[in-house]
Amino acid sequence: MHRTWQRHLNKLRWLMLSLVFGTLILLPFFHLYQTYLASHSYDLLLPKEKLVYDSMESLTAPFLSDPEKQLEAVKGTTWSGTWFGLKLSDPLAVISQASAGMKLYWPFILTAAIPLLFTVIFGRFFCGWICPATFAYELNDKLGMWLRQAGLPISQRRMDRRLKYLVLGIGAVLSAATGAVLFAAVYPPAIIGREIYYAVAVGGFGGGTVFFLLTLLFDLMVSRRGFCRYVCPGGALYALLGRYRVFRIQRNVATCNDCAKCNVACQFGLDPLRDGFGQECNNCTACIAVCPTDALRFELKAKDAVNQGPGHLGQLYRKQQQTSEKAEVQKI
Amino acid sequence: MMDRRTFIAQFTKAFGIMGFCSLPFAIARLLAPRVAEASESRIPLPGALADHNEFINACIGCGECGEVCPPRCIRFHMNDGGKEANTPYIDPVEKGCILCGLCMQVCPTEALTVTPIRDIRMGIAQIDQTACYPWVDRGLCGACYNICPLGSVAIRAEVRSSNLTAVPIVQSGCVGCGLCVEVCPEPSLPIRIVDYSLSTKKYTEKNSGKYKVESEPGQVNSATGELKY
Numbered sequence: 010m011h012r013t014w015q016r017h018l019n020k021l022r023w024l025m026l027s028l029v030f031g032t033l034i035l036l037p038f039f040h041l042y043q044t045y046l047a048s049h050s051y052d053l054l055l056p057k058e059k060l061v062y063d064s065m066e067s068l069t070a071p072f073l074s075d076p077e078k079q080l081e082a083v084k085g086t087t088w089s090g091t092w093f094g095l096k097l098s099d100p101l102a103v104i105s106q107a108s109a110g111m112k113l114y115w116p117f118i119l120t121a122a123i124p125l126l127f128t129v130i131f132g133r134f135f136c137g138w139i140c141p142a143t144f145a146y147e148l149n150d151k152l153g154m155w156l157r158q159a160g161l162p163i164s165q166r167r168m169d170r171r172l173k174y175l176v177l178g179i180g181a182v183l184s185a186a187t188g189a190v191l192f193a194a195v196y197p198p199a200i201i202g203r204e205i206y207y208a209v210a211v212g213g214f215g216g217g218t219v220f221f222l223l224t225l226l227f228d229l230m231v232s233r234r235g236f237c238r239y240v241c242p243g244g245a246l247y248a249l250l251g252r253y254r255v256f257r258i259q260r261n262v263a264t265c266n267d268c269a270k271c272n273v274a275c276q277f278g279l280d281p282l283r284d285g286f287g288q289e290c291n292n293c294t295a296c297i298a299v300c301p302t303d304a305l306r307f308e309l310k311a312k313d314a315v316n317q318g319p320g321h322l323g324q325l326y327r328k329q330q331q332t333s334e335k336a337e338v339q340k341i
Numbered sequence: 342m343m344d345r346r347t348f349i350a351q352f353t354k355a356f357g358i359m360g361f362c363s364l365p366f367a368i369a370r371l372l373a374p375r376v377a378e379a380s381e382s383r384i385p386l387p388g389a390l391a392d393h394n395e396f397i398n399a400c401i402g403c404g405e406c407g408e409v410c411p412p413r414c415i416r417f418h419m420n421d422g423g424k425e426a427n428t429p430y431i432d433p434v435e436k437g438c439i440l441c442g443l444c445m446q447v448c449p450t451e452a453l454t455v456t457p458i459r460d461i462r463m464g465i466a467q468i469d470q471t472a473c474y475p476w477v478d479r480g481l482c483g484a485c486y487n488i489c490p491l492g493s494v495a496i497r498a499e500v501r502s503s504n505l506t507a508v509p510i511v512q513s514g515c516v517g518c519g520l521c522v523e524v525c526p527e528p529s530l531p532i533r534i535v536d537y538s539l540s541t542k543k544y545t546e547k548n549s550g551k552y553k554v555e556s557e558p559g560q561v562n563s564a565t566g567e568l569k570y
Contacts, residue, residue, distance in 0.1 A: 040408050047411040081409065089403035089449045098449050102401045106450060110398035117450045175362040183366055188394060189424030193402035194369035203404045203427060207419055211407065215419030216372030216426065223368065240365060 037209035086202025132251025142197030265320025375423030402427030433519025464517030
């Protein structure tokens with residue numbers, strides 16, 4: 010059987026997540042290297058600073074001729090950053106800044122245009138494909154699975170998905186009331202980028218690390234991927250923006266065999282088996298990767314199909330049952 | 342019409358949901374409490390909005406300014422500061438700003454806007470004439486006016502014919518970068534950066550919105566130790 014290439018998307022996604030996370034770790038070291046280069050004082054560096062200098066030099070020397078200038082190309086975090094001269098910001102940053110300052114600053118709003126466009130087309134793709142917190146949360150979820158297998162009684166409470174929209178609304182109101190950009194303190198991707206920079210280049214973690222560890226514990230102890238599903242204001246914003254996304258994972262009834270592996274693989278607790286994707290789907294493609302009959306794949310569609318009923322085996326079973334019943338009736 | 346029991350139940354439920362949804366913000370705020378400032382020498386970044394509250398409104402805490410700063414002078418309110426949490430500042434006692442302007446270029450918001458070097462207003466230097474080495478006639482120093490990136494428009498050395506020492510005098514062109522504070526050898530730091538509004542002189546707004554100083558600001562009377570107004 011010819012299998013779809015889309016089942017490899019999950020590996021590509023993990024590569025992407027690792028790249029983003031690795032870049033966030035490397036950037037502060039690149040910054041340190043740049044400052045050492047700018048100071049022209051290799052001999053005065055401490056041994057550990059020399060270690061940073063040498064390792065970064067060996068990393069960049071094969072590719073860059075003038076690292077002090079060329080490393081400026083990629084700066085910042087996923088919250089807001091510069092990417093080869095292009096300034097990109099999180100749409101949530103724009104919303105929180107606009108509500109904190111109660112005014113619109115167009116140069117900043119335009120930096121969120123490209124992420125916004127992608128979100129309208131692909132939905133919550135940021136959550137699944139870029140967010141550095143997802144990298145940690147998915148590994149955390151694996152840990153939770155092992156702990157459950159080891160016999161620890163771990164709660165998998167389900168809450169109301171709409172809670173996160175309330176978090177988004179309350180955060181915007183609180184930002185306007187206090188005049189501070191509050192989302193920056195509770196939004197895990199913003200926290201992670203910042204805290205890695207603090208830890209490497211400034212020295213010591215900030216309060217955000219404690220907050221992030223609390224969310225990891227929440228995911229582990231209370232609800233599977235609970236923060237992303239029920240609390241994250243960024244996820245809420247992307248879900249709203251991606252409600253009518255064009256690319257969505259859809260189930261092909263003709264090939265589905267009702268094995269329900271997709272429902273187990275979905276960390277967001279969605280229901281691909283019964284076409285229950287909705288705006289919450291973060292396009293992580295774990296269900297596509299796990300589907301044995303390639304019944305799930307991306308399609309160009311602006312709306313989810315309503316529940317299409319059981320897959321081909323279930324339909325076959327029903328048909329057989331019906332015919333056997335008819336036969337029995339005829340016998341009688 | 343609902344009876345009282347259901348009303349109370351509904352009300353408690355709604356209150357609980359609101360409480361749960363504002364919990365993350367409460368926890369984040371608790372993790373960054375507002376504490377007494379460790380150092381009084383915190384100055385804003387170059388090109389920062391003049392009003393501190395407006396600056397906090399505008400800064401999204403992305404930390405990009407710190408990530409491009411060549412001398413790494415930009416610090417952050419990492420686990421303190423209340424609503425200032427994650428916003429940047431410069432502590433000139435540890436490291437002064439070299440006025441390279443990279444942070445202004447990289448800032449995505451209007452928190453830092455690109456400003457010509459001479460129009461930057463991070464503060465203004467003030468010299469305590471009762472402690473500064475040349476002013477109290479304890480030798481030749483000149484660290485402050487030798488390091489100053491703006492030269493004689495910001496700080497000037499006035500040679501005294503009586504004992505041939507050159508005393509530093511802050512000029513109206515000082516932008517408050519804090520390099521003089523960083524290099525000052527006197528332990529009590531007789532030179533410091535104060536807010537422009539806290540300076541000892543009156544300013545008149547002239548053309549192009551530039552500050553113009555009527556006379557030399559921030560000097561302390563050497564004889565009495567009092568601030569001269």
